[in-house]
Amino acid sequence: MRIDLKAVEDAAKELYIRALKILPPDIKRGFEGLAARETSPTGRSVLATMVRNIAVAESADNLLCQDTGLPIYNVLIGRGVEVDGHDLKQAIRAGCERATREHPLRSSVVHPITRVNEQTSCGARVPVINIDFSDVPRQLSIEMIPKGSGSENNTWLRMAIPAEGVDAIRTFVVDCVLDAGGKTCPPTIVGVGIGGTGDLCVHLAKVAATRPLGSACEDAEGARLERELTAAVNLLGVGPQGLGGDATSFAVHVELAATHITMNPVAVNMQCHSARRARATWTPDGLAWGF
């Protein structure tokens, strides 16, 4: 299957805009679940405003949140897909830039030292483009995540040691949720990376934070830990927007990797309640939009 790079550029533009405007159905269902269980009057009121905002964004064809985020594109290339990797990255970058200029969107991206904003949502190594491969025949998918800064600023890594055991991971996650308080726009998805190298651990936390609600860690121990942690962080009472209530997090998600005999790393990356993502998938049947 040969990929038309102009179609990729157009899709990269459209994906950014779609992600900013249409919340995935699993997140909407997540709101329903939290609202049904919320006992705090303030918490119920905050959740109701969030749900109302989703409807206003869709009816007005507007952005859910002002934060256009740091643009992330996750590319998954299946078997028998013919595409030039370098040109694919250039096409995605061009689409990201066009979304910013043509919609228009706020460019939230600056040089980290000069703070100069090119007004393109692009800069050195941004958009972030992650490329991976799958065994699915003749399929290319691109997932777009506009990662908001309120949640991204709540990212932590702890290089714990083996003698501290899994309790170090459990304690760290609870303390991160406490430290984040209302800053990270709860209810959140708490992404937890466990194991790997330091950099892989942080990356896994991001993968976990941006995974659809209702999905589970493929590792049985990881899945058990995410169920336990989801229940525990929702005992804290941080609540929606940090104003108190039951709904602190939709879920805690765990992703893990093997690690060194001397290491026990844990990372936390959070996703805010505006847990935005969009996906374009090419197959021999054409292009399909999803989440």
Added chain:
Amino acid sequence: MAHHEFHMPVTEAQVRALRVNDTVTLHDTLYGIRDATQIHMFDRGRRTRFDLRGHAVIHTAPNVRWVGETVAAPVGYEPVCVGTTTSDRMERFTRPLMEQYGVRIIIGKGGLRQGSLDAFADLGGVYLAIIGGTAALETTWIDRIEDVDLHDLNPESLWKFSIRGFGPLLVAMDSHGGSLYSEVNAQARGRRAAALAALGVKA
């Protein structure tokens, strides 16, 4: 838990009458301010030509569209999506904003710290919580962009919005030492041991 309708600007007495858990809806004028705006105003010696005395500022950097100057867009910009950012990063600017510019109300999400709470008590100010991530809804409360200063910092310029029924917003920090964030944070930290026990973590 009273509700207040404020036509901006307001007096110190109006702001001091507010208590945590009251609600406020603002009318007429609102200023948008952000990290870079305040870094330039307080660290790099720049001044704004706007008179902020008695006014409210919201922690924001809006999505705007350039349409050219019209009646609906006096300085050429129309609002696309105007929301709110995390206030905590701008904690150290609360006092100088109030002392040097006479700002009375700060609107944001996630709350401010003790230094701001002290400034609200000393100088007469409040923090109003808006629901972060609900920008589509907030945008419907904004009529137009009236003016812009420190334009080169776009999107972190100082924006003057014309507003109608901006709220209701929750008084989350008042001038009497009350802070919902401190209360919730203390309660949550009090529950830390129970959460860790539920996870089987040995104390």
